[in-house]
Amino acid sequence: MEHVTIDATDRRIIHALQVDGRGSFSRIAAVLGLGERTVARRYQRLRSQLALRVVGISDARHLGHLDWFVRMRATPEVVESVGAALAGRHDTSWIASLAPGTELTCIVQAGLAGTDGPGTVLDQLGRRKNIASLTAQCLLAPVAGVGGWAGRLDALTPQEQAELAPKSAAFNEPDARFAPTPQDRRLLRLLAEDARTSIAALAHQTDTPESTVRRRVSEFIEGGLLLFEVEIDPRLYGRTVEAICWLDVEPAQLAAVGKQLATHGEVAFAATTTGPTNLLAILELTGATALHDYLTNRLSTLPGIRHAETALTAHRTKRAGPLLARPRAS
Template identity: 30%
Template structure:
């Protein structure tokens, strides 16, 4: 990673916002929307990614109609060991997110593995055997109402957004149909998907060369995976540069018949990054991006005002986000590297090992 400090400006933020909306759109398509030359945009993106200030990743979290078993794992550690425990979890390909947090846990980890039996083996044979871990508490994800790849910066104007999304639909052969048909992430697709985890803007030509495929084959597979919801993209700007540097998590309880309303209300707030139904002591979980720590009380008040039946039971502020969507981050939230998220492989320590690029 280039350690040089680059100056972030409004054009950089507009570029990230545009790539959140149209991740693989060409520079030629983005140029007229952003009012910049395509080569200028390409140089800006190279500078941002080289400094770890922005990145665009692809994640394959579905195999056919089967989604992985996802869970939030709270990890409790003996005094002084949470940094080393965090190091181990950051290097783990199944731990897609890792935070040091306030509250009744030392670390909060978002995990994805193929199925329930694998989750059981993963917890007892990997997480609970990490030196320093004295306990874990697991909340299974039963429904994802609002995913992190839907969170956006607010740099583009409504006119630019309309222009970009309209052009992107006309331009992109891989645009998903109105009623997408779920298709399988096949075994031969996995290397392609994992290659996009570090850089989801890799060209079709470079992917074809690496995997010995024709460019038409690569394009056809990307079309199928994107349209079939087996591959999703997420573009991020380092939290300290985004204007939303604070990450917070809330656990809440609501009647089952109110969960859809809770999700809609949470998604309607600018700060909400994810909301999920979960099992465990409470049945609803929300993560948010905030401008300041003090904004947490206002955000919580907004939630309960919109939904009086929603009862906030616990909350945590991230002291440090170590990893997000398979990207290892530094203290400033800059990307250090990608830990390849091959969540469909065997997590048995005897058969697999963490890998990074």
């Protein structure tokens, strides 16, 4: 990462991939007015340097699950070991330690109440005696960052975005349920590792006919189960400070505050939650001064915010997709 840089053309390609994670290089090139080889070469450069990855995310609501934002306090040694253990699980994402290293946060996908038995990650964390405190807030509904972080979605015109949007996209019911088969689950895990894996490769790795894989991927996308996220280090956009913000908002102003957060380029993600605070936001900023300015000049002007707590992330262990094993040096 220390030698990776991106320019305006890279940003346009990255934005295009967020619009359609499986869009072909030829289609992206045609809309952006670039050569197909240029698009492919720039994507492969960032991908090979582990700076960019398109991942497929399974929407918890369509699986009958819930997303929980977990926050725990412990000694730095426990925080490090628990974070490493959680990072290897398929049901965790967005794992980060908070400065000065005595707290850990992550998102856990778990079954509904009454269906999550012993052995699940929430149950295991609750039984650990070396964790000083543990809280879990249910993420009720996302209000910002849906379809990507606004801070890096300004490289394309509205017309270009409309041309790139998947033609097969259809209205989907938020509460529609999927009952994935074992093959479906294997397919979803492969797409979580790399959403741009070809149909032929997916068919080979799941031992499923290509026609079936193509149909199921389309059904996942059109039904709203499969979402795409472009993973890229915010530092490539000059955002060197990441903060988590817990907001206590008057219920009557919750919707209005959420709509405003969705327009803020500093907000990578925000959702309403259960718990003592009812709105959670993850911020990406250019520095500590930018965080000060955001809190005092933008956040403070929103109506109904009674209290705000912020914490800086010290280290981001995992983002949206699963960790990939790095090849061993020969």
